[in-house]
Amino acid sequence: MAERQCDVIVIGAGTAGLHAYKTATARGADTIVVERGPGGSTCTRVGCMPSKLLIAAARAARHCAEAGRFGVEAAPVSVDAAALWARVRRERDRFDAAIRDEYHAIPDDHRIHGSARFAGPDSVMVGENRIVPRQGIIIATGARPLVPETLEPVRDLVHTHETIFELDHLPQAMAVLGAGPVGLELAQAFARLGVAVTLFDPGDTVAGLADPATNAAAIAALGHEVTLRLGVEAEATRATDGRALLSWEGGSITVDLILAATGRPPELTALDLKASGLELDDHGTPVFDPESRRCGDSAIFIAGDANAWRPVLHEAARGGRIAATVATGGDAPRPLPAFAITFTEPNLTEIGTAFADLPDDARIGCAKVADNGRATADGVAQGLVRLYADRDGVLLGASIAAPEGEHLGHLVALAVDQGMDAARFADQPWYHPTVEELLQMAARDIVGSEQVLV
Numbered sequence: 458m459a460e461r462q463c464d465v466i467v468i469g470a471g472t473a474g475l476h477a478y479k480t481a482t483a484r485g486a487d488t489i490v491v492e493r494g495p496g497g498s499t500c501t502r503v504g505c506m507p508s509k510l511l512i513a514a515a516r517a518a519r520h521c522a523e524a525g526r527f528g529v530e531a532a533p534v535s536v537d538a539a540a541l542w543a544r545v546r547r548e549r550d551r552f553d554a555a556i557r558d559e560y561h562a563i564p565d566d567h568r569i570h571g572s573a574r575f576a577g578p579d580s581v582m583v584g585e586n587r588i589v590p591r592q593g594i595i596i597a598t599g600a601r602p603l604v605p606e607t608l609e610p611v612r613d614l615v616h617t618h619e620t621i622f623e624l625d626h627l628p629q630a631m632a633v634l635g636a637g638p639v640g641l642e643l644a645q646a647f648a649r650l651g652v653a654v655t656l657f658d659p660g661d662t663v664a665g666l667a668d669p670a671t672n673a674a675a676i677a678a679l680g681h682e683v684t685l686r687l688g689v690e691a692e693a694t695r696a697t698d699g700r701a702l703l704s705w706e707g708g709s710i711t712v713d714l715i716l717a718a719t720g721r722p723p724e725l726t727a728l729d730l731k732a733s734g735l736e737l738d739d740h741g742t743p744v745f746d747p748e749s750r751r752c753g754d755s756a757i758f759i760a761g762d763a764n765a766w767r768p769v770l771h772e773a774a775r776g777g778r779i780a781a782t783v784a785t786g787g788d789a790p791r792p793l794p795a796f797a798i799t800f801t802e803p804n805l806t807e808i809g810t811a812f813a814d815l816p817d818d819a820r821i822g823c824a825k826v827a828d829n830g831r832a833t834a835d836g837v838a839q840g841l842v843r844l845y846a847d848r849d850g851v852l853l854g855a856s857i858a859a860p861e862g863e864h865l866g867h868l869v870a871l872a873v874d875q876g877m878d879a880a881r882f883a884d885q886p887w888y889h890p891t892v893e894e895l896l897q898m899a900a901r902d903i904v905g906s907e908q909v910l911v
């Protein structure tokens with residue numbers, strides 16, 4: 458058995474791991490990355506980017522299908538599935554190659570190919586080689602898609618986000634299990650491309666929206682394109698024609714394909730966490746401090762999807778940088794407001810304090826998308842904006858189901874981070890006619906228009 462010493466070990470060369478490696482190295486630490494797969498990122502390979510490429514194609518189809526409303530005839534829409542998938546994969550591969558180049562740019566003697574596991578609280582094994590770091594171990598192993606056991610009878614028809622972008626055709630009918638971001642984004646995209654999509658979720662929220670009013674508005678808007686079966690558990694069996702039969706109390710459908718989008722638990726199985734001595738939560742994930750990403754008072758850190766806290770790209774990147782900074786003796790920066798976007802149309806986004814965590818005396822300002830001139834002109838006037846402030850008017854967050862909600866969300870995130878109050882937020886140069894005016898309307902709803910009109 459060989460033993461090697463270094464300052465920092467990073468396990469996993471995805472987004473969090475690559476950012477951790479670069480930060481630790483820039484801070485002068487002798488850093489080793491262990492990666493068991495191709496390296497790069499879930500985001501570019503099977504996540505953010507291929508899903509956004511599919512959404513872009515679906516949006517083009519939607520615009521054509523809807524053009525008649527504006528007196529412009531572009532229907533019937535025809536989709537060339539081979540060309541569509543070719544573009545998705547071609548562009549995906551370009552994004553992926555760029556990030557993979559970053560991985561391969563790491564010098565050979567700082568990069569180990571293999572699966573890492575703990576040999577104790579202070580060391581990691583890769584095969585028969587022990588690596589002993591002087592400063593810290595950063596777990597950045599990401600997450601993996603879950604396929605419910607109930608889908609076993611039709612497993613050959615089941616896809617996850619890891620396989621769906623390899624299709625070469627479009628099914629006629631598909632079921633999506635899970636109304637989280639993965640399920641919703643892909644359900645709407647496939648529906649726009651002409652697939653009959655039914656989405657099932659045993660819960661009653663979409664995209665995890667915590668605000669019941671926004672959740673209801675989102676369900677109403679999305680239900681025009683996708684058949685939503687919320688609060689429903691479907692059982693899968695094999696239909697006589699070989700397709701999948703999904704049955705629930707009160708109905709059944711037959712589909713060609715099932716997308717399992719039922720969550721992504723942290724990928725920690727190979728790590729032998731018991732040997733690390735870390736305290737684990739009920740799901741087997743190390744207990745950690747979200748500000749520093751440090752696990753207990755150990756020299757072990759956990760960043761990115763592996764810690765299941767805010768499993769989105771910017772938090773993975775920042776988490777990797779923070780873990781590496783703290784591991785090498787630096788300080789953690791200020792925490793950012795929570796921020797998640799689901800890229801359906803309308804975009805669904807929540808920022809800052811979740812509805813359920815608002816103080817009892819919180820003030821909530823509302824703006825209906827139907828009252829916005831620009832959204833009406835564009836023919837997308839569905840949704841709701843809810844802006845939250847504390848009793849003194851200081852902004853706490855928002856829940857948004859609106860066209861261009863992704864941009865509205867960024868403005869709210871900035872305002873919350875800056876500690877802005879609703880009156881100041883309302884008194885900004887809001888241009889007319891824009892959907893951004895929804896934020897001004899919601900802010901005025903909090904403070905009362907007489908206070909903000911000068």
Ligand SMILES: Cc1cc2nc3c(=O)[nH]c(=O)nc-3n(C[C@H](O)[C@H](O)[C@H](O)COP(=O)(O)OP(=O)(O)OC[C@H]3O[C@@H](n4cnc5c(N)ncnc54)[C@H](O)[C@@H]3O)c2cc1C
Nearest residue numbers: 469471472473493494499500504505573599761762769770
């Ligand atoms: C379909 C989909 C769409 C998404 N869209 C968005 C979006 O639009 N916006 C957004 O912000 N986020 C999005 N996300 C989330 C985003 O992709 C993730 O938050 C981000 O990629 C997580 O990065 P990571 O570094 O934590 O994990 P990863 O990039 O998965 O990296 C983990 C690495 O660890 C390696 N590894 C695992 N175990 C071991 C081991 N024992 N030893 C060695 N190596 C190991 C793996 O091989 C992998 O390379 C999406 C996710 C999905 C699935």
Ligand SMILES: NC(=O)c1ccc[n+]([C@@H]2O[C@H](COP(=O)([O-])OP(=O)(O)OC[C@H]3O[C@@H](n4cnc5c(N)ncnc54)[C@H](O)[C@@H]3O)[C@@H](O)[C@H]2O)c1
Nearest residue numbers: 605634635636637638639657658660718719720768798799
């Ligand atoms: N736009 C984005 O930023 C984006 C896009 C996609 C994914 N992501 C990230 O990836 C993470 C994982 O996303 P996700 O959507 O896979 O998971 P999720 O955990 O957000 O949602 C999973 C959903 O599946 C449902 N479910 C569980 N078991 C089920 C079953 N047997 N049948 C039907 N439904 C079932 C759950 O009730 C839940 O609503 C997200 O938390 C998100 O942070 C982000």
